[in-house]
Amino acid sequence: MVRPFIGKQEIWFSMRTTSRVTATARAGMVYGMVEQIFQDCRDMSETEEYIRTLEDALTTSDGIISGQDDLITILKRQHELRRVTDALTHYSEFSAFIRTQAEKLRDIGRRIEDLNHKAILNQGRLAEARDTRNELTEAIKQIASMATGMMTMANQAQSIPPSPSIPVDETPKFSEIMESYAESKSKELKNERDSRVMKVTLAQFLEIVGDKPLASYKGKDAHLFIETMRRLPNNYGKNSITPVPILDSIASADFQEKHAGKDIPRLSDATVEKRVTFLRSLWDYMRPIGHVEKNIWKGFKFKSEKVRAVEDWSEENLTRLMNYPWTTRTFSRTTYAFVTAIAAYSGMRQSEICHLRCEDFVHTDDGWMIYIQEHPPVMVNGKEVKFSPKSEAGERVVPIHSELIKLGLIKYVERMKKAGKTFIFYDLKPAGLDNLLSHNFQHGFSRHKIKAGVTPENVFHSFRHSVSTILRNEDATIREVWIDAVLGHIGDTSRKSQGVTTYLHQIGAKNLKKTINRIHYPESFQIAKLFE
Incomplete structure (x- = not known):
């Protein structure tokens, strides 16, 4: 009977707490009070039979009113403790909401008073109705008091200024x-x-x-x-010590694509x-320092790109590589052959091989070893060349495979040492932004393998994959930790950065040599052809 007056099916009322338990308790009290009021109204508007039962319902009114006093006390304490912290960020919306709800509560009170008045006029002969009117009036006053208190809280929240933004200057x-x-x-x-x-x-x-x-x-x-x-363009800054401005480089690439028909990779x-x-x-x-309010870089999306898989060398591609003559003039055939052979029979990284020094080749009681370790920078052709292993596990000892000794690697190193060379591959010149000796070799090898007809899935790094596969397919006498030690994988966590001497003592030279000598290839792989 109230819905036509207020035009709503239900009324929302905030319990002003984030605690589910507290909110449930408060909602229960308010619900009981309002439900009792509406039930009394319904009873008064129907037959005298309902009115007679009103006396029993009124016996519980004292408990309801007492509960309202407790609710008001709780709300006042809550107001004192919380200081309307939620209103700090949403005070405008909160204030408007409270005003709207307070007006609706007052409207409900006025409607109930009208109902009470009509009920008393129609059933003035009943003394119980007069008592009910008094109880209902008191309940209305309690609701109005709650609305007034909430209005005061909203006004106080509105007076709290928002947190200031960071001054730009x-x-x-x-x-x-x-x-x-x-x-x-x-x-x-x-x-x-x-x-x-x-x-x-x-x-x-x-x-x-x-x-x-x-x-x-x-x-x-x-x-x-x-x-x-x-x-x-994806080659921006790679071919020039002093790159052109970014916008000029983009404009040049756009012009070449539009007028010269070139496809410039970006x-x-x-x-x-x-x-x-x-x-x-x-x-x-x-942000924690207070220089910025938020991270402007969050939320941007980028396309995920499929990384080209690097596979082990196939026998067909190895044959193509062996049989194709070396024609590049950037560095010698000897350098090309030895770098490739070392990779095939050790699994060492390209950068590790190209930066090998004469002092890295050491003869021990267990044979010749390569010490991969960090060295101080040296000047080569007026450029500072420095190299360090890729990771802590990259600093290691690699025994020299018997096939490499047959190819004359040790004799070659001795000749370079007598000639006073620092790096064994002295004809590799520093290049690129990092002044690496491996820069030109990488480009030269890539061009050579393409001319030889090697398919794209096989690159120089495929030698490292092949060595790993060969060793891991061996019997159980070749332990996983030995393989990781030879390849310099981070899986060997027992060692950290202890230096090659300590490392050699802990792993054991014999175990490393046993692992290296298990590297083998098909008979069709004639490594000596690289030198022809």
Whole structure:
């Protein structure tokens, strides 16, 4: 009978707590009170039979009123303790909501008073109805009091100012923190290449977006950087010591594609995502300091790219590689043959082989060994060359396979030592941004294998895969830890970075030599043809 007056099926009323238990208790009390009021109204509007039963219902009214007093006390204490913390972030919406609900409660009270008045006029001869009117009036006053209290709380919440935003002018500019952040972050990165890429990324962001206070950067700035990097040619900065401006490089690539019909490869999404990772870390670093309110780099999506699988060398591709004559002039046939042979009979990485020094070849009681270890930088052709193993497990001892000795590797190393050479492959010159000796070899080998007709799934790194497969298919006498030790896999966690001498003592030279000598290939693989 009340619904036509208020135009709603139900009324929502906040219990002002995040605790389910407290909210349930409060809701139960309020529900009981309101339900009793409506039931009394229904009873009064029907037959005298319901009115007679009203006397029994009124006996419980004292408990309801007492419960309302407790509820008011709880709400007042809750108000004193919580200080309307929820209103700090949503005070405007909360205030409007409370006002609306208070008005609805007052409207309900007015409607109930009208019903009471009509009931008393129609059934004025009943003394019980007069008592009921008094009880209902008291209940209405309690509801009105609750609404007034909530209005006061809403007004107080509205007077609490929101948390201030970070003043833009008080935060440092990007250029002011870029170098100090890069220096501290470089200590956490795995290798020098990642450190260099991070510094380049910070400089590219500065070039593309511009220098301004950190707090003033928005999501649109992050979007501009990402979209610009996606258009950047993938060889940008690789062929020039002083690269051209980024926008000029993009414009040149666009022109060549449009007018010269060339297809200029751009940076992949995987590469762009890695660059964004460095910037996202910078913003995460600046948030606790108070220089930025949020990380503008979160939420961007990047396409996942399928990584080309590297497979073991097939017998067909090995035959093609062996039989194709060496024609590259960047470095000698001898260097090409020995680097390839060492990879095939040790599983060493390309960079490890190309940076081998004469002093890394050591004769022990158990035969010739290669010590893969870090050396101080040296100058080669006016460029500083430095190399360190890829990981802690990369510093290791690798016995020299008998096939390599047959090919004359030790005699070659002795000749280089007598000639005063530091690196055994002295004709490999430093190149690339990192001044690596392996840079030119990698490109030369790739061109050679393509000319030889080797299919794409086999690359230089496939020798490492092949050695791993060959050894792991051996019988149980070749232990997994020995294989990891030879290949320099991080799986050998017992050693950490203890130095090659301690490492050799712990693993055992005989076990390493036994592992190396299990490397074998099909008879069709004639390694000596590489030198012809």
